[in-house]
Amino acid sequence: MKELTVIQAIHDAMRLAMERDERVMLLGEDVGKNGGVFRASEGLQERFGEHRVVDTPLAESAIVGTAVGLAVAGMRPIAEIQFLGFIYEAMDQIASQAARIRFRSYGQYTVPLVIRAPYGGGVRTPELHSDSLEALFLHTPGLKVVTPSNPYDAKGLLLAAIEDPDPVLFFEPLKLYRAFRAEVPEDWYTVPIGKARVVAEGTDVTLIGWGPTVPVIAQAAKRLDEERGYSCEVIDLRTISPMDTDAIVASVEKTGRAVVVHEAVLSGGVGAEVAARIQERAFFSLEAPVVRVTGYDTPYPVPSIEDVWLPDVERVMAAVEETMRI
Amino acid sequence: MKTYAACEPVPVYRVLAEDGSLVGEAPDLSGERLVELYRWMVLTRIFDQRALNLQRQGRIGTYAPFSGQEAAQIGSFAALDPQDWVFTSYRELAGVMFHGFPMETALLYTMGHPEGTKSPADRRIFPVQIVIAAQLLHAVGAGWACRLRGERSIATAYFGDGATSQGDFHEAMNFAAVFRIPVVFFCQNNFWAISVPFTKQMATPTVAQKALAYGMEGVLVDGNDVLAVYAAMKRAVDRARAGEGPTLIEAVTYRLGPHTTADDPTRYRDEAEWRKWRDERDPIPRFRKFLETRGLWSEEEERHWQEEAKRRVEEAVVRAESYPKPNPASVFDHVYGTVPPDLARQKAAFERRMNRREGRE
Ligand SMILES: Cc1ncc(C[n+]2csc(CCOP(=O)(O)OP(=O)(O)O)c2C)c(N)n1
Numbered sequence: 001m002k003e004l005t006v007i008q009a010i011h012d013a014m015r016l017a018m019e020r021d022e023r024v025m026l027l028g029e030d031v032g033k034n035g036g037v038f039r040a041s042e043g044l045q046e047r048f049g050e051h052r053v054v055d056t057p058l059a060e061s062a063i064v065g066t067a068v069g070l071a072v073a074g075m076r077p078i079a080e081i082q083f084l085g086f087i088y089e090a091m092d093q094i095a096s097q098a099a100r101i102r103f104r105s106y107g108q109y110t111v112p113l114v115i116r117a118p119y120g121g122g123v124r125t126p127e128l129h130s131d132s133l134e135a136l137f138l139h140t141p142g143l144k145v146v147t148p149s150n151p152y153d154a155k156g157l158l159l160a161a162i163e164d165p166d167p168v169l170f171f172e173p174l175k176l177y178r179a180f181r182a183e184v185p186e187d188w189y190t191v192p193i194g195k196a197r198v199v200a201e202g203t204d205v206t207l208i209g210w211g212p213t214v215p216v217i218a219q220a221a222k223r224l225d226e227e228r229g230y231s232c233e234v235i236d237l238r239t240i241s242p243m244d245t246d247a248i249v250a251s252v253e254k255t256g257r258a259v260v261v262h263e264a265v266l267s268g269g270v271g272a273e274v275a276a277r278i279q280e281r282a283f284f285s286l287e288a289p290v291v292r293v294t295g296y297d298t299p300y301p302v303p304s305i306e307d308v309w310l311p312d313v314e315r316v317m318a319a320v321e322e323t324m325r326i
Numbered sequence: 327m328k329t330y331a332a333c334e335p336v337p338v339y340r341v342l343a344e345d346g347s348l349v350g351e352a353p354d355l356s357g358e359r360l361v362e363l364y365r366w367m368v369l370t371r372i373f374d375q376r377a378l379n380l381q382r383q384g385r386i387g388t389y390a391p392f393s394g395q396e397a398a399q400i401g402s403f404a405a406l407d408p409q410d411w412v413f414t415s416y417r418e419l420a421g422v423m424f425h426g427f428p429m430e431t432a433l434l435y436t437m438g439h440p441e442g443t444k445s446p447a448d449r450r451i452f453p454v455q456i457v458i459a460a461q462l463l464h465a466v467g468a469g470w471a472c473r474l475r476g477e478r479s480i481a482t483a484y485f486g487d488g489a490t491s492q493g494d495f496h497e498a499m500n501f502a503a504v505f506r507i508p509v510v511f512f513c514q515n516n517f518w519a520i521s522v523p524f525t526k527q528m529a530t531p532t533v534a535q536k537a538l539a540y541g542m543e544g545v546l547v548d549g550n551d552v553l554a555v556y557a558a559m560k561r562a563v564d565r566a567r568a569g570e571g572p573t574l575i576e577a578v579t580y581r582l583g584p585h586t587t588a589d590d591p592t593r594y595r596d597e598a599e600w601r602k603w604r605d606e607r608d609p610i611p612r613f614r615k616f617l618e619t620r621g622l623w624s625e626e627e628e629r630h631w632q633e634e635a636k637r638r639v640e641e642a643v644v645r646a647e648s649y650p651k652p653n654p655a656s657v658f659d660h661v662y663g664t665v666p667p668d669l670a671r672q673k674a675a676f677e678r679r680m681n682r683r684e685g686r687e
C-alpha cells in the first residue's frame with residue numbers, strides 16, 4: 001500500500017495498464033512531453049514512447065473519433081479531453097458514434113474506449129473549465145459514466161474502465177486531484193462499474209453525491225450528527241451510468257428521506273433522474289419529498305461568484321433540515 | 327500521373343530587418359501614426375508584465391500573457407476601422423486594448439468579474455473566446471451580415487497555430503471562400519500550443535498555404551515586423567471591403583512568456599530558442615531602431631513614455647481594483663432576455679440565502 005493523491009492514483013492506473021497491455025495507449029493535448037496540464041501522465045511518454053503516449057494536434061473531435069477507430073480495430077485507447085467543458089467539440093463522436101457502434105453493428109464491433117476529463121469547480125479556473133456535464137452522457141444509451149471521489153476508487157475505477165468492453169467516460173473532479181492522500185494498493189485491482197458506495201451508514205436521511213460533492217455531503221453529515229443529532233447515510237454514487245438504483249432504493253427504504261447533491265445545473269441534472277427512480281421504487285417509504293442541492297440554472301459563473309453558486313455544506317444542511325421538518 | 331504535391335514556397339513578407347533597417351516598402355503611414363503604434367507596443371508590453379506581476383501577488387486570476395506578439399496584434403488592428411467586427415481568443419489583449427478595449431476591463435476579466443467581457447458601446451469586440459477556433463465561424467457570420475446589411479464593415483478572427491487543427495477552422499475557411507465573405511482570418515503562429523510545437527500541430531511548413539485549398543489568398547508575414555503586418559492586414563481588409571472575399575494571414579511570431587500563469591514552459595521549450603526570440607527578434611526594439619533612424623523617436627522620448635505608460639497602467643489597476651464588486655445575484659440576469667418563472671424563484675431563494683449569510687457575517 002502507498003499513500004497517493006487522486007492524480008497519483010490515476011497516473012498509477014495508466015502506468016500499470018500500459019505495462020500490462022501493449023494495446024493501451026493515451027492520446028490527447030499536452031499529455032506527452034508536458035505530462036498533461038495536471039501532470040496525470042507525467043513521465044509516461046518517456047517510459048512508453050511517443051507512439052503510446054501521443055501529443056495530438058488540437059482537435060477534440062479528432063482525438064475521440066480516431067480513438068473510436070483505434071478501439072474498434074484492436075487497440076485500447078485512453079483519450080484525454082483537457083477539460084470537460086471542451087467535450088462538446090467531440091459530442092458527435094461520443095454520442096452518435098462511440099455510443100452506438102455495438103448497437104448499429106448488431107454486436108459485431110465494440111468500442112473499448114476510455115475518455116478521461118477533469119471537471120468541477122471551486123478552483124478559480126477561467127470560463128468553461130469548471131462545467132459538470134455528466135447528465136449529457138447519462139442521457140446517451142451505450143455509454144458508461146464513472147467519477148471517483150477518492151484515490152482508491154480513482155485507480156480501481158480507471159482500471160475497470162480500461163478493462164471494460166464498452167466506451168467509458170471517466171470524469172475526474174479536479175478540485176480533489178491533490179486534496180488529500182489515501183492508501184492505494186500497488187497492484188492491479190478494479191472497483192466495479194455500476195456500484196455505489198455507502199460512505200457512512202445512517203437512519204434519518206440519505207445524502208447522495210458523486211465526485212466533487214462527496215466530501216461536501218460527508219462533511220454535512222458529520223456536522224448534522226454533531227449539531228443536530230441527525231443520522232445521515234452518505235452514498236457516493238461513483239457510477240452515473242449505469243446507475244446503482246438498488247443501492248439508492250435500499251437506503252431510502254431505510255431512511256425515508258433523500259437529498260441529492262451535484263455541482264451541475266439543476267434542470268435535467270442527474271439529481272432529477274435519482275429523484276425519479278426513488279419515487280418510482282420507494283414512493284411508499286418516503287417521509288418527505290426528495291430535495292436537490294445543485295448549481296443554479298445558469299452557465300457556470302465567473303470565479304468571483306462560484307463559491308456561492310456551488311452547493312456547499314451549509315446548503316446541504318439546510319436541505320436536510322427542510323426534509324426533516326416534514 | 328500528375329498529382330498535387332507541393333506548392334511553391336513563398337518568402338515571409340518583411341519590411342523591417344531584425345536590426346530595424348528597411349528591407350521592403352514601408353506602408354503609407356504618417357510619422358505621427360508610426361509613433362502611436364510604437365507607443366502602444368510599449369504600453370501593452372508594460373501592461374502585460376504588470377499583469378503577470380499582479381497574478382503572482384494573487385491580485386488577478388489566471389492570465390495569458392502576449393509579450394512578444396505586440397507587433398502582430400497592433401500592426402493588424404491598425405488597419406481596422408472602429409466599426410469592424412473583432413473576434414479574438416484570450417491572447418489578443420494588446421490588439422483589442424489598442425482598438426479601444428479599456429485596460430481596466432481587461433483586468434476585471436482576469437479578476438473573475440462578470441463585467442470583464444463587456445465591449446465599449448462604440449466598438450464591436452466579442453468576448454474573448456476560450457473554446458479554441460469557435461470564433462472563426464462567428465466572424466464568418468458577422469462578415470456575412472455586414473454584406474447582407476450593406477455595411478462597409480468587415481469581420482476579423484484572431485487565433486493561434488493550434489486553432490488551425492480544429493474542424494471549426496476548416497469549416498470557417500470553406501464557408502468564407504464559398505460565400506466570398508468579407509472576413510480576415512489572422513493566425514498568430516507563435517510556434518506553441520501550450521506544450522505542442524508547430525511541427526507536431528501540422529505537417530505543412532506554413533499555415534498560410536492552407537488558404538490555397540479553400541480557394542482564398544494566403545499571406546505569410548513576419549509577425550514581429552509591425553510594418554509588414556500592417557501592410558498585409560491593410561491589403562486583406564481592403565480586399566474584403568471591396569468584395570474580393572476572405573484572406574488567411576499567418577503572422578510568424580513567438581510567445582515569450584508561459585502559455586498562461588498556470589503553465590511552466592521550461593518543461594517543454596528549449597531555452598536557447600526562447601533566448602533567441604527574446605534577444606534578437608523582439609518586435610519592440612526592432613521598430614524603435616527604425617523610428618530612431620528616421621528621427622521620429624529618441625532616448626529622451628523613450629524614458630518619458632516608459633514612465634507615462636507605467637502611470638497609465640497603474641491608473642488602470644487602481645480603477646479595476648476599486649471597481650464595485652459584482653452582485654452575485656446578477657448571475658441570473660443575463661441567461662435570458664426575460665427571466666423565466668422557475669429561474670426567478672431560484673434567484674429569489676439565492677438572494678434570501680445571500681441576505682442570511684450577510685446577516686451572519
Ligand atoms: C476546444 C478547446 N480545447 C482545448 C483547450 C485548452 N487550450 C487552451 S489554449 C490551448 C492551446 C492553444 O494554442 P494556439 O491555438 O496556438 O494559441 P496560443 O495559446 O498559442 O495563442 C489549449 C489546448 C481549449 N481552450 N479549447
Ligand SMILES: [Mg+2]
Pocket residue numbers: 486487488514515516517518519520
Ligand atoms: Mg500558439
